[in-house]
Amino acid sequence: MIFRAVEDTDLIRQASRGSVESYNLLVSRWEKRVYNYLLRITGNREDALDLAQDVFLKAYQNLRKLDDPGRFAPWIYRIAHNEAYSLFRKRKPEVDADGVEPRATDTGINVGGSSVFPIELSLAVASALERLSPDQREAVVLKIYQGFKFEEMAEILSCPVSTVKSRLYTALELLKAELAPISPRGVS
């Protein structure tokens, strides 16, 4: 059993009143998740770390604007999404952010830096994710790896639930075809 003495909502209230210690505790609970989300959509450790720092800084500066502390998760991921796409636009100003795709390597996904997936991890999965569009990949990351509901994903991505579902299900069909193809006798 995990005993958590202070809830996130309490920490958010204290932090919004200026308690840096409370905010640090909150950051320590969320930094790994946010970092991994950023890592999977940017494909670069350095970018993910820099962005994570920016995200938590921006979040602290705007914490008073968060009306419902219970909605902290979608709120912080929304900031992370915006920061990541802002970086994409800065890197490739002449290309639409949707057109920025990670570059494939032998060891996994890579965007202008070191490879993010260690070689021992599934190359098939890395390759399949790499073939998705950034929007589809982000939908998979938010749903499968981060466990958000469709409504929360729509809030984070600032688009309708129908768009979220469309992106995710297209991605799932592509991933299924690569990772769980139909065998002659049924399931492979």
Added chain:
Amino acid sequence: MSCSPFDLRDYYLKELTDPQQRQVEAHVKVCSACREEMERLRLTQAALFSLRDEEIPQRIAFVSDPVFEPSRAQRWWAAFWGSSGRLGFAGAAMLSAVLLFSALTRTAGTSSSGALSPADIDRHIQRAVAASEVRQTLMTKQLVHGLVERLDREHSMRLVAENDAEYAQKQAYLAERKNGDYVTPASN
């Protein structure tokens, strides 16, 4: 194309209501095609989970970052009181207070009669000594009064305790006598 009453992907991703979930479960039990589809979804998700979350390479913390101070004025104030200038400021303030007090008292004395004569000094000393004696007498009275009260209280408590003990002894004696097992010292 699935023949399930609801989208199997919605079911698998836990986006259906409880009654809807139950309907899909009942359907999957009797439909081999949908069972196969469910198995493919499970395999796909299992493959995706082969990519593990990474630890963040550097913890994020903002404890000493001045940007967290609420305003520039408060930041300056906090920085000032947290610095070595604090001691210097306190010393300077005390020195200023002493100088001011000295200047004011000197002005008051010189404005009426110039420098104090030996007789004036004696009178001041006698007045100060008399005031001090009055204070000492009052303090002594208070101390003696407090001591007497405390002794009275302790004495009363001791009497009550002795009375209680005597009463308990009598009660025990009466109880033993009533039971008939009391043996007088003379019978020994």
